[in-house]
Amino acid sequence: MTDDDSLPALIGPVEVVGAGLIGTSIALVCRRLGIDVVLRDTSEENLRTAHGLGAGRAVTVADRPQLVVVAVPPAAIAEAIADALRRTDAVVTDVGSVKSAPLDAVARLVGPDDLRRYVGSHPMAGSERSGPLAASAALFDGRPWAITPHPGAAPEAVGLVEALVLECGASPRVMEPAEHDRAVARISHLPHLAAVLVAGRLASAPEEHLALSGQGVRDVTRVAASDPALWRQILEANSGAVLDLLAEVRSDLDALMVAVAADSGGDLVEILARGNAGTRAIPGKHGGPARPTRSVFVAVPDHPGELARLFGDAGEIGVNIEDVHIDHDPGRPVGLTELVVDRGSADHLLAALESRGWTTHR
Ligand SMILES: NC(=O)C1=CN([C@@H]2O[C@H](COP(=O)(O)OP(=O)(O)OC[C@H]3O[C@@H](n4cnc5c(N)ncnc54)[C@H](O)[C@@H]3O)[C@@H](O)[C@H]2O)C=CC1
Numbered sequence: 350m351t352d353d354d355s356l357p358a359l360i361g362p363v364e365v366v367g368a369g370l371i372g373t374s375i376a377l378v379c380r381r382l383g384i385d386v387v388l389r390d391t392s393e394e395n396l397r398t399a400h401g402l403g404a405g406r407a408v409t410v411a412d413r414p415q416l417v418v419v420a421v422p423p424a425a426i427a428e429a430i431a432d433a434l435r436r437t438d439a440v441v442t443d444v445g446s447v448k449s450a451p452l453d454a455v456a457r458l459v460g461p462d463d464l465r466r467y468v469g470s471h472p473m474a475g476s477e478r479s480g481p482l483a484a485s486a487a488l489f490d491g492r493p494w495a496i497t498p499h500p501g502a503a504p505e506a507v508g509l510v511e512a513l514v515l516e517c518g519a520s521p522r523v524m525e526p527a528e529h530d531r532a533v534a535r536i537s538h539l540p541h542l543a544a545v546l547v548a549g550r551l552a553s554a555p556e557e558h559l560a561l562s563g564q565g566v567r568d569v570t571r572v573a574a575s576d577p578a579l580w581r582q583i584l585e586a587n588s589g590a591v592l593d594l595l596a597e598v599r600s601d602l603d604a605l606m607v608a609v610a611a612d613s614g615g616d617l618v619e620i621l622a623r624g625n626a627g628t629r630a631i632p633g634k635h636g637g638p639a640r641p642t643r644s645v646f647v648a649v650p651d652h653p654g655e656l657a658r659l660f661g662d663a664g665e666i667g668v669n670i671e672d673v674h675i676d677h678d679p680g681r682p683v684g685l686t687e688l689v690v691d692r693g694s695a696d697h698l699l700a701a702l703e704s705r706g707w708t709t710h711r
Pocket residue numbers: 366367368369370371372389390391392395420421422423425426429444445446447471472473474475476477478479480481583
């Protein structure tokens with residue numbers, strides 16, 4: 350449990366509506382804390398899978414949840430929030446990617462008394478995968494999680510949502526819904542669209558071009574693998590803020606084309622340097638300044654347990670892994686694993702892994 354005494358204790362039961370990637374991940378955190386979790390989903394299959402993962406139990410008529418977490422796709426979110434407010438006396442939060450439009454819709458569907466128990470939120474963690482099988486109790490560790498109370502929200506309700514965020518290992522960031530939507534347009538929705546445009550150039554590319562793919566193109570395009578139906582709904586719900594940014598990018602693209610065509614080195618360097626400044630502006634993990642990191646590459650045989658052995662060895666060597674990427678060698682049963690570690694630890698990790706028999710390279 351959190352040790353912040355000023356917050357209400359999250360004791361449960363917690364009801365999760367939408368047992369997909371995000372809902373099941375939250376349910377798994379609560380179950381790990383020993384909290385009773387009930388799950389609802391319109392998909393019998395997802396519900397069965399989430400139950401099978403130990404994420405919670407079926408709803409009964411006697412259930413009186415302390416907190417309802419709505420984790421359904423954006424188009425269904427306002428109705429599901431309003432439904433939870435009507436059928437329970439619980440605090441209700443949602444994890445939707447956009448906050449203003451659903452809040453306005455909920456405010457039209459329920460009265461001000463019920464609305465007091467609703468506090469929107471948005472974990473800035475997830476993946477390009479969907480469904481309960483992609484869920485993990487560790488998904489939110491060290492990630493920001495926006496809490497977006499409306500002016501009429503009850504302070505105890507805001508406190509309970511903050512308690513949930515802290516229990517999930519995330520960092521709460523309280524902000525207004527409209528500011529949140531402008532922020533996610535910049536740090537999530539525009540990057541998503543940029544990834545989509547770059548990945549779209551690959552869809553029918555010649556095979557010999559694609560055969561040269563390295564980590565750069567994978568880094569830039571990873572999120573483009575996400576569910577188009579989900580992203581259509583996210584972008585529709587935040588179209589105003591997204592269009593403002595797309596207009597800025599369109600004029601940046603025009604300037605970039607002029608700079609490349611004119612071979613005007615100065616302008617091009619200025620544009621590239623602005624990109625450098627943008628990457629430096631992204632805070633590091635846990636909200637601190639970005640720490641310099643280095644990648645260590647390790648060949649991992651494609652056998653069960655090998656990755657666990659690599660992580661175990663890194664742990665025994667005493668080096669914290671900041672990030673991991675795995676690349677599969679199409680010609681060999683080997684995964685090329687990139688371990689991103691603190692720059693000062695990389696040489697020590699390389700030497701220690703080699704002495705334990707791992708094949709590494711820099
Ligand atoms: N995918 C991501 O990385 C992130 C997603 N979000 C937001 O979280 C929400 C859920 O997204 P995911 O977990 O990725 O989706 P998902 O597709 O993995 O899960 C959604 C679940 O909701 C169920 N569902 C659909 N309509 C329903 C309804 N009316 N009542 C009950 N269950 C219903 C589906 O059957 C599915 O199991 C979305 O609003 C999304 O914008 C927020 C942060 C990250």
